[in-house]
């Protein structure tokens with residue numbers, strides 16, 4: 126592709142949008158050059174901020190006719206390079222499309238624009254006693270969550286973003302606007318396009334509206350923290366907890382490194398060693414009262430060193446705040462170091478093996494880092510730190526990632542449970558999907574024949 130003249134492109138786009146919706150300023154372009162991953166920044170040629178679906182449609186039709194890359198941007202919190210505009214072109218920030226359009230309170234649904242941040246949305250929904258369950262640690266946008274099929278601590282009970290999405294409005298590469306799905310919770314009508322766009326990382330269309338499932342905020346909670354001697358013992362307990370049908374609302378595993386960091390940074394009363402953070406929620410205390418003794422019994426059988434239940438409301442809030450901030454805490458603990466976050470997910474019966482292999486690979490390769498895991502759904506992250514200027518250390522970190530992902534596939538799992546493919550996981554796509562990858566490429570070709578939508582991602586197509 127020939128080099129793009131930023132000023133000329135901005136001038137062209139200013140004929141479609143208001144002047145304050147288009148910028149070729151270096152500061153604006155630099156702000157949208159990288160996400161939270163370690164992948165190198167790539168500066169887009171122009172940044173645009175659409176305010177309506179018609180704006181998005183006009184930009185895409187313009188770009189499609191000229192073969193100009195368009196990369197959608199939510200909050201830029203991805204950790205696989207997903208929104209980095211690797212081919213330059215137009216950076217389409219959805220942040221000004223951030224309205225709650227309709228609250229369907231009696232149906233437990235909300236229709237929103239994609240630039241809305243999910244934490245802001247949940248603050249507003251709390252007034253009606255409702256919440257949207259998927260909760261990635263960062264304050265992501267709904268559009269970014271949909272595009273990455275984000276998940277979080279509550280996925281074990283409520284599912285990932287895909288499971289909580291009913292209908293979408295999507296602008297196709299050509300600028301055509303389509304609607305998918307419906308507000309019915311049962312849908313059996315035709316191909317499931319809604320769930321094709323969810324998880325497509327902005328490579329098939331730009332989501333401009335979404336109708337999401339909500340849940341009532343549970344009236345009662347109980348929480349426990351349980352320490353073990355080894356991550357393997359903690360992981361074995363996880364399998365038993367799920368197998369016993371206790372249905373936790375959250376079940377997280379943090380290794381000894383993460384616990385040491387949290388103990389240093391917070392006043393939480395955590396026992397040293399790998400810990401499970403477990404929460405149950407329900408309509409009555411009576412129902413919950415039965416679960417904690419069963420949890421304790423399973424944990425004790427697996428050699429729990431410490432079992433602290435009855436965590437009060439204030440402590441519980443601090444516990445989950447700490448869990449959500451553990452990634453930033455790691456970064457503070459390894460100042461100036463580069464990092465990579467691996468993300469793999471397996472069936473729950475194979476989860477103990479995944480965790481055991483993470484621990485043994487860390488030791489074998491001599492890399493620094495720790496395990497932070499959405500254990501209840503078999504999803505594990507290993508955060509690895511290395512001196513960025515040390516090529517050998519970086520190679521070891523990458524070797525860890527490759528071997529950990531390969532192990533996940535061997536165990537019947539996937540190369541990414543929630544962070545998406547972005548840049549980093551493309552090399553594993555053929556191994557996971559085999560001949561189905563060719564079908565994915567055909568779908569991409571059909572929906573985006575000129576390859577303008579977030580090129581260089583997911584399928585790694587060069588154009």
Ligand SMILES: Cc1cc2nc3c(=O)[nH]c(=O)nc-3n(C[C@H](O)[C@H](O)[C@H](O)COP(=O)(O)OP(=O)(O)OC[C@H]3O[C@@H](n4cnc5c(N)ncnc54)[C@H](O)[C@@H]3O)c2cc1C
Pocket residue numbers: 160161196197198199200201202203204207208219239260261262263264265266267268269270271272273274275276277278326327328330331332333452453543544579
């Ligand atoms: C500290 C920290 C903790 C995290 N914890 C979790 C976690 O627990 N679980 C989890 O799943 N993730 C987690 N993440 C990763 C990240 O927050 C999620 O992937 C999130 O969904 C990204 O949303 P975003 O709004 O930042 O999207 P962006 O990073 O801006 O974009 C993500 C992708 O979506 C595309 N996109 C954005 N908007 C649209 C749209 N409207 N239409 C089409 N495509 C679009 C982009 O092109 C890109 O490919 C974490 C990140 C950090 C930094």
